[in-house]
Each structure stands twice: as C-alpha cells, then as structure tokens.
Amino acid sequence: xxxxxxxxxxxxxxxxxxxxxxxxxxxxxxxxxxxxxxxxxxxxxxxxxxxxxxxxxxxxxxxxxxxxxxxxxxxxxxxxxxxxxxxxxxxxxxxxxxxxxxxxxxxxxxxxxxxxxxxxxxxxxxxxxxxxxxxxxxxxxxxxxxxxxxxxxxxxxxxxxxxxxxxxxxxxxxxxxxxxxxxxxxxxxxxxxxxxxxxxxxxxxxxxxxxxxxxxxxxxxxxxxxxxxxxxxxxxxxxxxxxxxxxxxxxxxxxxxxxxxxxxxxxxxxxxxxxxxxxxxxxxxxxxxxxxxxxxxxxxxxxxxxxxxxxxxxxxxxxxxxxxxxxx
Numbered sequence: 001x002x003x004x005x006x007x008x009x010x011x012x013x014x015x016x017x018x019x020x021x022x023x024x025x026x027x028x029x030x031x032x033x034x035x036x037x038x039x040x041x042x043x044x045x046x047x048x049x050x051x052x053x054x055x056x057x058x059x060x061x062x063x064x065x066x067x068x069x070x071x072x073x074x075x076x077x078x079x080x081x082x083x084x085x086x087x088x089x090x091x092x093x094x095x096x097x098x099x100x101x102x103x104x105x106x107x108x109x110x111x112x113x114x115x116x117x118x119x120x121x122x123x124x125x126x127x128x129x130x131x132x133x134x135x136x137x138x139x140x141x142x143x144x145x146x147x148x149x150x151x152x153x154x155x156x157x158x159x160x161x162x163x164x165x166x167x168x169x170x171x172x173x174x175x176x177x178x179x180x181x182x183x184x185x186x187x188x189x190x191x192x193x194x195x196x197x198x199x200x201x202x203x204x205x206x207x208x209x210x211x212x213x214x215x216x217x218x219x220x221x222x223x224x225x226x227x228x229x230x231x232x233x234x235x236x237x238x239x240x241x242x243x244x245x246x247x248x249x250x251x252x253x254x255x256x257x258x259x260x261x262x263x264x265x266x267x268x269x270x271x272x273x274x275x276x277x278x279x280x281x282x283x284x285x286x287x288x289x290x291x292x293x294x295x296x297x298x299x300x301x302x303x304x305x306x307x308x309x310x311x312x313x314x315x316x317x318x319x320x321x322x323x324x325x326x327x328x
Contacts, residue, residue: 006143011041014138021130028123029109036131039102041138044202048139051098052132058091058099059106059128063121065090066110075114080107102128142203145196149212152193156219157257159186163226164254167233171247174238183227190220215259218312225305232301235294242280242295245273249302263309270302 015034022030040055042048069083087107091097106124113120159182170176197213236243253266277299280292 007041007043010138011038014041014134018131018134021134022127025126027126029127032105032109033127033131035105036102036128037135040132040135044199045139045142046202048136052136054096054098055102056128056132057094057096058103061090062087062103062106063110063124066107067116070110071116075111080111145200149193149196149200152189152196153215153259155189156186156193160226160257161254163230164250167229168247168251168254170233171236171243172238186223190216190223214312218308221308222305225301225308229298229301232294232298236291236298240291240295242277245276246298249273263306267303267306267310270299270306274299
C-alpha cells in the first residue's frame with residue numbers, strides 16, 4: 001500500500017491553488033502556474049526560497065532575451081537555439097541556473113504567441129508570481145523533526161553506554177562477550193540523525209538553531225575516539241592496579257551519557273588519575289612497557305573524548321525540561 005508523504009500533499013494542494021488563482025485572474029496558459037509551484041516546493045524552507053529566487057531572476061532574464069531575440073530577429077526555431085546560447089551562460093554566470101527549466105516554459109509561451117506585447121509579459125509575470133508565492137506559502141510550515149532526532153540521539157547514547165560497559169567488564173575481568181553490533185548501529189543512527197538535523201537547520205529562516213546538528217557531529221568524533229579506546233582496552237590486563245581506577249571512571253561516565261555539557265566533572269577526575277599514574281614504577285620488561293604505554297594512551301583518548309563534549313555548547317536543560325546531572 002502506497003504512502004502519501006507530507007511534501008506530496010503540499011504539492012497537490014499548491015498546484016490546485018496556483019492553477020485556480022491563475023484562472024481566477026484570467027491568465028493565459030494558467031496550468032503553467034502549477035508547474036512553477038511544483039518546481040519551487042523543496043524539502044526545506046531555505047531551499048524553497050533559493051529555488052524561488054533563482055526561478056524569478058531567470059524568468060525575468062528569459063523575458064528580456066525573448067523580447068530582444070524574437071522581436072529583433074524572428075520568431076523561428078533557429079532563433080530559440082541561438083538565444084539559448086546566450087541565455088544559459090548568463091543564468092549560470094549569475095548562479096541562478098536552477099531557473100532554466102521554468103524559464104524555458106516562459107520562452108516557449110512567448111514564442112508560441114508570435115508577438116511580444118506588454119500584456120503578454122504581464123501575463124507571464126503573473127504566472128510566475130502566483131506559482132512562486134503559492135510554493136512559498138505551502139513550504140512556510142514544516143513539521144518538527146525534533147522527535148525523530150531525539151530518537152536517534154537516545155539510540156546513540158544507549159549504544160555508547162553499552163560500549164563503555166563492555167570496556168569496564170574487560171578491564172575488570174579480562175573477558176567480554178560482545179558481538180559489536182552497537183558499532184554498526186551508531187554509524188547508522190549518526191548518518192540518519194545528521195541528515196534530519198541538517199534539514200532542521202535549513203528550515204530555520206529567521207534564526208540559526210543547529211544544536212542537534214552540532215550534537216551529531218560531536219558524537220561522530222567521540223565515536224572515533226571510542227573505537228580507539230576499545231583497541232587500547234584489549235591490550236591492558238585486568239590485574240593491573242590502574243585498570244580498576246580507569247574502569248570506575250568509565251563506568252561512571254557510562255551511567256551519565258546525555259546531551260548536556262558537564263564533562264568538566266570527569267576531566268577533573270581524570271586529572272586525578274593522571275597524577276596517580278605519574279607515580280608508576282618504570283617498566284622492567286617489554287610487556288610492562290607496552291601495558292603502561294596503552295594505559296597512558298587510553299587516558300589521552302578519554303581526555304579527548306571528554307574535551308569534545310566540553311567544547312560542545314549542549315542543549316538547554318530548561319527547554320528540554322531535564323534535571324541537572326553530570327554527563328559525558
């Protein structure tokens with residue numbers, strides 16, 4: 001069973017409204033107003049405004065060129081081709097090439113009329129204004145994607161939690177039965193979340209709200225760090241005296257993963273662990289050297305993970321109605 005999407009519904013209503021208005025104003029070739037509306041309805045507000053601007057400028061240029069070429073030379077198919085040799089480079093130079101298709105409709109209307117008159121140009125301008133205005137009206141309301149973005153956010157945080165808990169288990173026991181499915185899950189949710197968040201940014205015309213987009217970017221960078229941490233944890237034996245200290249910190253972090261920025265708490269605790277590790281005896285064997293090296297590398301990765309969260313501006317607790325608590 002097929003599904004009617006929101007954009008499809010907007011397009012259907014918009015075309016109906018545009019053609020009805022064009023007919024009401026007794027414009028010739030009134031179905032063209034519906035075509036212009038279809039071309040201007042985009043997936044986001046900013047894209048719709050950009051498409052409308054490009055088509056309007058390109059169509060004005062098309063009417064100017066049509067007047068010059070058709071009235072100056074002749075109403076002949078060869079002249080259409082000749083005019084396009086000048087028209088297309090012009091709109092490309094002005095970066096409004098999205099309007100080429102719409103402009104072609106205007107050009108063919110003028111060509112089929114056999115004569116350029118003020119009334120004809122006014123008619124084409126009317127079709128253009130109606131088509132663009134209706135498209136912008138239809139695109140003014142965009143349904144909120146916050147619920148879907150929050151779903152991806154929570155899924156990523158849960159997968160991060162599992163990954164950290166598996167690290168803790170290995171640091172304490174040297175064993176970890178894990179199939180790694182969370183790795184693929186995070187990649188999938190990050191990809192989908194970023195697409196939705198970018199569209200959300202594009203739908204804010206009056207103000208710039210990219211908190212979700214920046215969140216997914218931040219988690220994407222943290223995920224790379226977590227992958228490095230997983231590799232390092234596998235090199236550290238559970239009987240090492242510092243394994244429990246690091247495991248306790250990672251366990252605490254795993255219990256407080258959410259989008260709010262209080263990573264400074266864990267950076268402070270991590271600094272304490274670093275000071276303790278500075279007291280370690282020098283390694284006596286190659287194996288001891290490798291373990292110490294992995295421990296210090298793991299500390300650096302943990303610091304990098306927390307710093308990525310520390311520079312992230314985070315969500316507003318008041319807006320999201322959340323209680324204050326530590327986070328990573």
